[in-house]
Amino acid sequence: MTTTTATTKAAWRATGVADLSEEALETIDRWWRAANYLSVGQIYLLDNPLLRQPLQRDHVKPRLLGHWGTTPGLTFLYAHLNRAIKEREQSTVYVTGPGHGGPGLVAASYLDGSYSETYSDITQDAEGVRRLFKQFSFPGGIPSHVAPETPGSIHEGGELGYALSHAYGAAFDNPDLLVAAVVGDGEAETGPLATSWHSNKFVNPATDGVVLPILHLNGYKIANPTVLARIPQEELRDLMVGYGHKPYFFEVADDSTESHREIHRRFAALLDEVLDEIAAIKERAAGGDLSRPAWPMIVFRTPKGWTGPATIDGKKTTGSWRAHQVPLANARDTDQHLADLEAWLRSYRPEELFDDEGKVLDDVVSLTPPGHLRMSDNPHTNGGLLLKDLRLPDFRAYAVDVPSPGGAIAEAPRVLGSYLTEVVRRNPDNFRIFGPDEVASNRLQAVYDETDKQWNAEYLSAEVDEHLARAGRVMEMLSEHQVQGWLEGYLLTGRHGLLTSYEAFIHIVDSMFNQHAKWLKVTNHIPWRRPIASLNYLLSSHVWRQDHNGFSHQDPGFIDHVVNKKAEIVRVYLPPDANTLLSTYDHCLRSRQYVNVVVSGKQPAPQFLTMDEAIEHCTRGLGIWDWAGTEAPGEDPDVVLAAAGDVPTVEVLAAADILRRELPDLKVRVINVVDLMRLQDEKEHPHGLSDKEFDTLFTTTKPIIFAYHGYPWLIHRLTYRRNGHGNIHARGYKEEGTTTTPFDMVMLNDLDRYHLVIDVIDRVPSLGSRAAGLRQRMQDARIRARAWTRQHGEDIPEVRDWVWPDVGETGTRKGGPQYHAAQDTGGDNE
């Protein structure tokens, strides 16, 4: 990247509407022609890049791939933003919702010079242009969409819907930053985009940057008109006003005869008016008016494939869906098609834009702003450049006092909340917590001691508007898409954060996770992309405790979804208690380039490890809890009881408790797994145990009863190459639910302590008939427990009040566990 250091000394400068000279308008037009020429060239040309020779078949790529339709609109906007940025010295990020217009953004970066700075092989001469063209959507080359490889991008153009969420995420806490966000009218039909307009109710006009949405009405999708281009303009105006914006309309009709110069004049004036209005809002905010303004937005209606061939084979192309992808898809097939392509390319008059060496002429690139004011070189778009480590408190200070295993009760996320409160305090401008109305429900409400929920819609009264403020570190809207998109934008621009959500509904963003994971995977192999902070999930309200909700809220499959992505970027943690959650989250907040999925129940639950033990356990990622087992030193046990997840941990320990009392000579090993990826082979995942370590822990010959938080087959999938795999009997969630008491729920899925004991009996043949009585009593206990819940509506006391016996000290049960200070069981909403 460049080392030029132009920065934004004069943000939000108002210039008035510039009186652009004919020459200035001509420069804009020449830049635009150059960008369009370079775009068409990328899609079609293998050789003869500057058309110095007549176009021949073998100059054209054999497979034509990419998308033209949206491209000329993107380059037009880029040209005009360049002009305004240069005049206003306004640091600007360009988010391209219709990211399939990749050629346009690559062309713009090439004209900016940043492309050649980034990729030294793509030189500023004819050979460089040839390489630029060939590499596009070519084996071994670059993707056809805007992608991590594209300088200046924080927004992969693959899946549509997230342009505005990403843009707002970039703008939060960047008060001097303008984010120009182009929204395609196809994309505008998606759900996530449709709600993301409401982001403007969550912006602080003083402490956040500004998003300028530009709704690009080019009228068509792949094969259909777009909805927003086919409603009356007054209706569209109402919609945008209803979304809280002040819309500015700009139109170039399909059959326009207006000169490009006049079109440029009109748009330049409109853009100046809009930017001046933003400057005025910013000035009012600086003066203390933090109320929500009607932020301007632009409706930009231009023909799809603008400047492309009007017709192809007699069919209307420009201004129709036929321009969406590669209009001349068979350019090599006939002389006519080849001539059509050549005429199209020559219509940009490349001979007026490049010098003899193939370098773009100076007057064309005179439109380019300096250094980091180039949108393709804005440091915010390579967030790792700006990323600072979080100032983290010592998480040990928030530890739950655990006098003995099971000797305390706490709600783990509530404890984490206390720690996060200090994280918020120490990092007032680069850390935010995001949630779909679930931050308090998921028990992180301690953070409201330090900060508020940022809110810029209307206020009513203090008694109902608790913890709402114009500025705050917590961002809540009831849209998983929105908060995920905000967080992604925030992280991609070099900040930190976490998202807390119900476990079942995080599937809503499966596809967004996919795109972010792919972005991270690709950037790991792009040297100039600097590492960004990890995307941290805290999934509470998990599958086993949906007492208020039931079956519809039960799905632990996000973990399965996540582990399909590259091992180098995904991490899954299932801390069994509060201290392990603290240790885990400290690790997550320090990490880079990962997606960390942390699942932790929010209900009061027994605590097992002291802080020191928790740190050691988390460092190992999994380990034997020898205080819970009955094995003899140096010998293999008779059976391994393993748990991953907080509810399974309790059931495994309760089963171990029964076994110790009932079958005292049975050698039981108890293993707890925090870091799920440790189960995988070291060749498959960087966290994977070696086979030797795995064999030592789990044995190669003894039965392994594995109680797992999620769908049980994931345990098989993660361990299928292990020697002892054939001995694993995994229990987990089986899509049986709808019960409302905790133990009834685990019984329904055969994950309960009694069933685990039965599993042990059934898999340890040496027990023979002497365990038959116990087996029967376990079955009876289950029937009794179920009958109790059916009658009383709550769990049977022998289960509800079970605590781990402190055999270490007295050999008998002591008094009940202590409630942790941060505990408050009363009246939380869920």
Add this chain to the structure above:
Amino acid sequence: MTTTTATTKAAWRATGVADLSEEALETIDRWWRAANYLSVGQIYLLDNPLLRQPLQRDHVKPRLLGHWGTTPGLTFLYAHLNRAIKEREQSTVYVTGPGHGGPGLVAASYLDGSYSETYSDITQDAEGVRRLFKQFSFPGGIPSHVAPETPGSIHEGGELGYALSHAYGAAFDNPDLLVAAVVGDGEAETGPLATSWHSNKFVNPATDGVVLPILHLNGYKIANPTVLARIPQEELRDLMVGYGHKPYFFEVADDSTESHREIHRRFAALLDEVLDEIAAIKERAAGGDLSRPAWPMIVFRTPKGWTGPATIDGKKTTGSWRAHQVPLANARDTDQHLADLEAWLRSYRPEELFDDEGKVLDDVVSLTPPGHLRMSDNPHTNGGLLLKDLRLPDFRAYAVDVPSPGGAIAEAPRVLGSYLTEVVRRNPDNFRIFGPDEVASNRLQAVYDETDKQWNAEYLSAEVDEHLARAGRVMEMLSEHQVQGWLEGYLLTGRHGLLTSYEAFIHIVDSMFNQHAKWLKVTNHIPWRRPIASLNYLLSSHVWRQDHNGFSHQDPGFIDHVVNKKAEIVRVYLPPDANTLLSTYDHCLRSRQYVNVVVSGKQPAPQFLTMDEAIEHCTRGLGIWDWAGTEAPGEDPDVVLAAAGDVPTVEVLAAADILRRELPDLKVRVINVVDLMRLQDEKEHPHGLSDKEFDTLFTTTKPIIFAYHGYPWLIHRLTYRRNGHGNIHARGYKEEGTTTTPFDMVMLNDLDRYHLVIDVIDRVPSLGSRAAGLRQRMQDARIRARAWTRQHGEDIPEVRDWVWPDVGETGTRKGGPQYHAAQDTGGDNE
């Protein structure tokens, strides 16, 4: 269910604004009080259902679960709709977006009488009320949300966002049906809901029913105000007008002193006005005006938890987020709380609503419409009652002529499109095709010979508005959420359909699939719920062929997501060619209560099976392709080459071709898998093979090289209990992508023919050193193929032009394959 047969003889009757008597208003209010009493009772009471005794602690449930806040608004609307339905004899479905207000809908059904008809144990007397109360959100009872168990529901209240999509799905092709759809203001913040307002551009006012959206502004979510309740009313009006609606505003202020009777009078008048306006629109449509009207909608602003306790423990409760769930969460803890609860319950004056036996008084239920006009007994909400079999053509008539394996080239979905054209023709009012702008891209465009895309936004000109019409069987909007929601609503009300989408982006609806799958799973165990048509996916544009797009469009994980759900409802098919696709889809369209996922590539590809062979192969679900292998009859082969998916099938056959030529004495068995679930154990999935069958096919001792369409570990997961599992070496997609030519892509994932041959060599020890030369040549071939694509931008001819040799006839390669007549390789958009 009842056998009363009141039907909709007089749909869309205009009545004018009724001049309701004081007595009529009192009846509405008494019904509402009864419904609210029954709702509060469900949440809190274990006994003493009619408060005939003073309330005591043990009358209150020990665990209080559920959601009160939205409930009184839902019952208010239900009461008023009852009054209007009865007067207008208007068949009406009630969709409850805020479905966590389950108690309200159960109460309404109880007052309708339909609850006792459906569940005979819940009688119309004091004991019935007690049971009604106890079962709610109680172990062994009913869910706290609106659910399949709730009479009159087609909409699970678990995950928010789909109320309007479901409502429109129900309305399509039901011209006499009114769907009153309550949208919560929390739900309104979700992306899917935000775009679903635009459904009104896809409604035909003559041939479809009417959706009446009622935006319930109760102001709060779990712990936050809602966005739409905190923007100025004028802004909200603009938003609704911008969405294409004519909004009617109704407000009951938080501090209102207006009598309930006056409130009822106001709302009854407003509802009449709205329904008359709908009747007028319907009349205009009947007269031929099919243009899009501004459909009315209602903004219904009432206090959250309306009629509940104003304050609890001194904190404002009604009219705040504190009323969201269980306002008196600790009702048993103190005398004061118990007294608060009793006062709240008695405020509905149950003694005026129930007779001595505990039966609701006749004048209260005199509001109830007769028979199927009861919203809780509308037959459309138990779609299986109305479901008719599709009239299906003989799919054999659409077969591709396959003179020999590989002897034809076709695009499978295009062939399916011809068949679907006839399905559309024969089923003009109960079959629709849904897609997010991808029906043509996915090659089903033959259907436009018979039908159009339904569109009721603006039209421009014939040259760009191809196949758009006011009525049509194809529904396209660029929102996977929207089209999935429409299809679900359409199926749940007893019709048929399919959804075609890009494979990668179907993850967008992962969570919607979850909810629908859970609905099906639960209804399988509810006898009165009749089976509905399966939800059929056609995923084309799959992971292996994203030439235009690349890495962001590559994700085959929807299959993994789907197989997490109950085996009894999910089916996954990977037909290897067009004839198997035809046979598969015929089966899917006849099936009930499944989700069928069918993945089929859209690119020209070799065809292998004749129609008869395809039918046999699909019937088995998997089988040996003996024409492709080299095994000796009656002997185990040396190696098994298995394929699931079209691209893997080609690579496996090409590998088999190489092996046959190069190692003619190696005994190779070739297996093809269409029905993925056949791999599972018969104990795990109804389609699963027995171990004996599996062992016979795959052997228990020989190496199995398995080329699979998706993430390879799914093959391990499905087969981990099989005897031969340890011998399986699965190849599939590994999150490596971004190349633009087909063979380069499979090479990148080691799924290519050359690598499969290497796999065989490495796993058949008996080959010894004699295969070393072949192994080296395979490696060389890969390097050569990769270098070729890097240079030429397309696949090396030896791969691109490979065809299966027809050894059966001549032992040598014959002339190239024939292109299928339905084939048209030119210029499709993707």
